[in-house]
Amino acid sequence: xxxxxxxxxxxxxxxxxxxxxxxxxxxxxxxxxxxxxxxxxxxxxxxxxxxxxxxxxxxxxxxxxxxxxxxxxxxxxxxxxxxxxxxxxxxxxxxxxxxxxxxxxxxxxxxxxxxxxxxxxxxxxxxxxxxxxxxxxxxxxxxxxxxxxxxxxxxxxxxxxxxxxxxxxxxxxxxxxxxxxxxxxxxxxxxxxxxxxxxxxxxxxxxxx
Numbered sequence: 001x002x003x004x005x006x007x008x009x010x011x012x013x014x015x016x017x018x019x020x021x022x023x024x025x026x027x028x029x030x031x032x033x034x035x036x037x038x039x040x041x042x043x044x045x046x047x048x049x050x051x052x053x054x055x056x057x058x059x060x061x062x063x064x065x066x067x068x069x070x071x072x073x074x075x076x077x078x079x080x081x082x083x084x085x086x087x088x089x090x091x092x093x094x095x096x097x098x099x100x101x102x103x104x105x106x107x108x109x110x111x112x113x114x115x116x117x118x119x120x121x122x123x124x125x126x127x128x129x130x131x132x133x134x135x136x137x138x139x140x141x142x143x144x145x146x147x148x149x150x151x152x153x154x155x156x157x158x159x160x161x162x163x164x165x166x167x168x169x170x171x172x173x174x175x176x177x178x179x180x181x182x183x184x185x186x187x188x189x190x191x192x193x194x195x196x197x198x199x200x201x202x203x204x205x206x207x208x209x
Contacts (some may be wrong), residue, residue, distance in 0.1 A: 004045070004069075006155065007169060011043040012144075014176040016159045022175035028160055029161035030144035033122050037113035040120070042099040044071040048148045050135035051104065053079035054144065057131040059088065065137060068096030071154045073117075073163070074134075075143050076104030080123040087112035093117065098158060101154060104143045108196075120156045132181040 011019060014068050020028050041127060047066035049080035051058045053076060062072055072092070076083060085108035092100070106112065110120050119171040122144075140149035146163045148154075189193040189199055197203055 007173060008012065009041045010173050010177070011155045011164075012157075014115045014173070014180055016155050016157050016162050016165050017170040018180055019172060019176045020160075022179045023162075023168070023172045024175075025165070025172070026103060027146050027162045027164055029101070029146050029163065030103065030122070031160050033101065033120050033144055033161055034166045035156070035158060036106065036109050036121060036124075037116075038158065039087065040116075040118040043153060043155045044069060045150070046073045046148050046151055047097075047138065048073045048075075048141060048156045050075040051083060051129075052133045052135055053077050053104075054081050054129050055131065055133050056083040056088075056129040058137050059083060060131065061134065061137050061193040063088065063091050063095050063097060065127060066095070066097055070097055071099040071101060071156075073143055073148050073154060074095045074100065074102040074104065075103065077095050077139055078122065078144075080105035080125050081129050082107035082125045083129050084121075085118070086115075089117045089119075090117055090119060091135060097170055098157070099103050099154075102142075107125065113182045114168075118156065120161050129155060140145055141193060159183055 047070035049058045049062045084106040101120045105123040110188045151166045
């Protein structure tokens with residue numbers, strides 16, 4: 001648990017953009033999936049599930065089954081409806097679930113913001129859902145362009161959402177920290193008067209445009 005807590009803090013400090021660039025992996029989720037409230041951020045192990053379009057039964061089962069500390073990663077085949085709202089948020093908090101990423105939709109967004117529960121979604125919809133079928137709960141799938149399996153690290157912030165495979169996590173965090181250190185040094189040179197053209201070795205283009 002201590003190792004996971006350390007990884008979570010390192011991932012949050014680096015942020016999604018740095019981790020994505022450092023990873024070299026197809027780990028970025030569709031950029032249309034955004035935070036419901038500004039400043040929301042999360043880094044936590046994924047618990048994946050897939051809903052039938054317009055049906056949120058799988059979410060109710062996942063809230064019951066997901067390990068504490070998980071973020072639910074919900075596929076809906078991009079069907080936007082109100083799969084999630086304040087009631088499920090209260091249930092999730094009680095179950096120890098720490099966030100939601102969904103390619104469908106949510107509602108009760110004022111309540112989600114007030115509770116500071118991190119939610120990342122494709123859209124907002126007042127339209128409710130039925131509870132009649134389940135595609136999968138806890139099984140890997142391709143979520144909005146990125147593969148996800150239980151235990152992968154989901155990192156989400158104002159820049160977007162990425163999913164880091166558990167087997168790659170140590171490498172990506174180390175690469176991210178190296179990239180962040182390099183960028184910090186780069187910005188010190190900029191503050192001292194250097195230009196991006198010089199630092200990125202782009203001077204040859206000065207005479208071409």
